[in-house]
Amino acid sequence: MACPYIAGALALYIQAKGHQTGPRLKTIFQNNAKPVKNYQSEYAAHVAVQGAGLVNVYDAIKANNWVSPSTLSLNDTANTQKSYRVTIYNNEAKSVTYKLSNAPTLTAIDFEAGNDMMLDAPNYVVDFATAKFSGDLITVGPKSQKTVDITFTPPPKSSAKLFPLFSGYIVFTPQNAGKAATPLMVPYAGAKGSWKEMPIFNIKDPRGGVTLGILNSAGKYITGPTTYNLTDPKQVLTIILPLSTPALLVNVELLAKGSNVEQAKSLGYLYGDSDFGKTPYSLSYLPRNTETANPNGVTQYFTLNWNGQLSDNPSNNLHHAAKAGTYIIRISGLKHFGDPKNFPADYYIFASPEITVVF
Incomplete structure (x- = not known):
């Protein structure tokens, strides 16, 4: 979103909650952003397109808890980690139990088989990354914190030779905080294949494009x-x-x-x-x-x-x-x-x- 809008949103938050460090503000606003769905689609737009989503100042101010890191960059599958650890912070006076889930986006594919030139616009396919959690239900005590490990599996149907970009949101839904409580979000994104092997020059182009x-x-x-x-x-x-x-x-x-x-x-x-x-x-x-x-x-x-x-x-x-x-x-x-x-x-x-x- 536009920088002036973000500046105003941060000013409202600081007015309501007091001064916070830059990293903490970023975490809280990303956790409470609202991903937007693609037009006439049940799936959220790709993280590469919208990031964490639309800013929601009200939810950011209302929230007392947060998840860090607030984004997960998974690299490509040739260089990814075995698992990723996030920490849930509970700043309230009572325990909160979170249910963890994965809300994947469509996978973006920027290449066609046999063609070195990247497409002018990506193709989006119904093929999703999956996420496995060290615990599906996590209870965090008052004024406490707890870690959870997340293991990602890339979309199974998309060829690694086409360097598909997958993404989604890890959703932390509070189970005992009342109807007004809103989930916290952590966006993730990664690539299937080895980014190092992505072509630099257009040498093979069956569509008739200009070649090296x-x-x-x-x-x-x-x-x-x-x-x-x-x-x-x-x-x-x-x-x-x-x-x-x-x-x-x-x-x-x-x-x-x-x-x-x-x-x-x-x-x-x-x-x-x-x-x-x-x-x-x-x-x-x-x-x-x-x-x-x-x-x-x-x-x-x-x-x-x-x-x-x-x-x-x-x-x-x-x-x-x-x-x-x-x-x-x-x-x-x-x-x-x-x-x-x-x-x-x-x-x-x-x-x-x-x-x-x-x-």
Whole structure:
């Protein structure tokens, strides 16, 4: 919700209850938020869309108890924990018993089988994560606290190869606090599969989208050895970089012909006109592209028009002409959660056909 609205809601809470720490305020407001259902659906909107839900100042002020942490980030299933522990805090003068339940949302799938490019909008499927509790009924004594362990199982039907995003809400419903008592909520979200294996470049695209490659002066993809004349201003090689997902680091480098593309030493970073100005093509924090033209300004791909210039250092614009000879262009993208220094294991790598540079 809008920042001014939240600021006003917090002011009302502090006026009624007194000063609280920032983390405590966040916990109480998330616990008492109200998830909203999808239009004409029995299921709440995905946590990635609405977070904890709509702010409810009245319930936040009325509440004396809370659950921490107030959100559960489950990571992907390749890196998730065996279980997650939350603590229920009872700040009242009597015991409260809570019944725990799971209110899952629809699962969001952003990929299609055989297609590297992320969909412009996710598909939502009826496939749910399940949650098992160390106790379904938890009684917390007055002015006391109690922990509960939660074990999550990802949606069974959705393929891990499509990196489905699942989410939901753990609901803590008071059983002996009267009809006016409201449940406390803890949203959770996670991904099935290994996020590190999610594609960076759009290479396979049966829907006919723009794919990774190098275009010659005629606008055709280079599929075999080609010759590039640096003295002819009409001859331009255009690197086409459609990013399936955001990239922390993308490098475009020149290698000697016959090189092992995973082990060869770079002869320099390609330098030329790109979507980011004249720069060595070693760029960080690139946004993803889309399958189709996007009215919000998101492009289908990024480009680099190479004029035969190289830069030895990606951090400055000093450059020089490549020598005449035969080369390979290596395009590499750092995998999600990868270590930039762990080359080649943590990179997706593309190698061009041999390109002969002449004068």
